[in-house]
Amino acid sequence: MKTYTNVFDLGDLKTALAEAFEIKNDRYKYETLGKHRTCLLIFFNNSLRTRLSTQKAARNLGMDVIVLDVNQGAWKLETERGVVMDGDKSEHLLEAIPVMASYCDIIGVRSFAQFQNREDDYTEKILNQFIQYSGKPVFSMEAATGHPLQAFADLITIEEYKKKERPKVVLTWAPHPRALPQAVPNSFADFMNEADVDFVITHPHGYELDPKFVRGAKVEYDQMKAFEGADFIYAKNWACPGVTNPEDYGKILCKDMSWTVDAAHMAVTNNAYFMHCLPVRRNMIVTDEVIEAPTSLVIPEAANREISATVVLKRMLENL
Numbered sequence: 001m002k003t004y005t006n007v008f009d010l011g012d013l014k015t016a017l018a019e020a021f022e023i024k025n026d027r028y029k030y031e032t033l034g035k036h037r038t039c040l041l042i043f044f045n046n047s048l049r050t051r052l053s054t055q056k057a058a059r060n061l062g063m064d065v066i067v068l069d070v071n072q073g074a075w076k077l078e079t080e081r082g083v084v085m086d087g088d089k090s091e092h093l094l095e096a097i098p099v100m101a102s103y104c105d106i107i108g109v110r111s112f113a114q115f116q117n118r119e120d121d122y123t124e125k126i127l128n129q130f131i132q133y134s135g136k137p138v139f140s141m142e143a144a145t146g147h148p149l150q151a152f153a154d155l156i157t158i159e160e161y162k163k164k165e166r167p168k169v170v171l172t173w174a175p176h177p178r179a180l181p182q183a184v185p186n187s188f189a190d191f192m193n194e195a196d197v198d199f200v201i202t203h204p205h206g207y208e209l210d211p212k213f214v215r216g217a218k219v220e221y222d223q224m225k226a227f228e229g230a231d232f233i234y235a236k237n238w239a240c241p242g243v244t245n246p247e248d249y250g251k252i253l254c255k256d257m258s259w260t261v262d263a264a265h266m267a268v269t270n271n272a273y274f275m276h277c278l279p280v281r282r283n284m285i286v287t288d289e290v291i292e293a294p295t296s297l298v299i300p301e302a303a304n305r306e307i308s309a310t311v312v313l314k315r316m317l318e319n320l
């Protein structure tokens with residue numbers, strides 16, 4: 001595995017799940033694989049789960065880990081080629097990337113969508129420079145349009161808790177005070193479309209996700225109808241993806257609190273489990289009652305981030 005940015009990089013999902021459960025059963029099974037190998041984790045944005053779980057995963061495999069918060073201590077980086085660098089940016093990515101790559105064997109990158117230019121975000125301008133210029137295997141720790149480590153952990157969680165062979169899984173939009181990226185819902189859809197689930201996406205008009213990720217999923221604008229008979233509810237906020245109206249890209253079009261997932265929503269499901277990638281704004285995305293219920297999986301879901309990262313790093317190490 002040279003890059004990990006989407007579901008197809010994992011290959012057959014049943015094989016990937018088997019590997020995940022093997023590692024979950026004995027997470028130090030491959031602890032010699034990463035001896036004298038270094039994993040560099042580069043964060044352009046904040047993180048709790050990804051920062052901790054990916055370090056843990058690397059240590060599970062015997063790797064050394066370096067963590068860099070680009071905007072805290074490193075030089076401010078210019079990402080545009082051809083710019084006259086007479087402003088506040090001291091270094092260009094085109095030097096910084098090969099320098100950083102010289103200190104490690106595998107690179108993880110977190111670089112959220114900037115919502116300045118849809119084309120820049122949806123061509124993964126930052127992540128792809130690391131892939132192109134580092135000469136090292138690169139994995140996404142949430143880039144502009146995807147969060148594949150999260151989605152793989154979500155799939156592992158659904159596989160662990162499902163009560164039927166083909167569960168109904170609903171991705172629902174929910175309100176948030178800020179404009180959040182589409183990376184998490186994009187990757188969740190990317191994975192669910194390849195998994196053995198009955199997948200439905202529900203959101204207000206104007207929030208249509210990019211067709212590249214929606215693919216064959218059913219889109220239902222009536223949230224309560226979408227929730228009917230669901231086995232898993234995956235809630236997330238995202239800003240307008242700019243699919244129907246490109247000029248609205250990155251905007252908040254709706255703050256309708258009737259989309260907040262509460263007990264009345266869950267009552268029409270098939271006693272569904274509740275999932276969210278975290279961090280979550282309680283009583284915006286979901287009520288205290290629902291996220292604290294025995295059917296809430298947000299903690300085991302977050303714990304599975306260690307497992308998804310260990311599988312991905314293991315596959316990268318095996319191909320060095």
Ligand SMILES: CCC[C@H](NC(C)=O)C(=O)O
Pocket residue numbers: 142180181182183184237277278279
């Ligand atoms: C894992 C989620 C990271 C980020 N969340 C926030 C609050 O920025 C997002 O919504 O993409």
Ligand SMILES: NC(=O)OP(=O)(O)O
Pocket residue numbers: 046047048049050051142150277278279
């Ligand atoms: N779910 C997730 O990636 O959390 P962090 O943003 O805290 O890493």
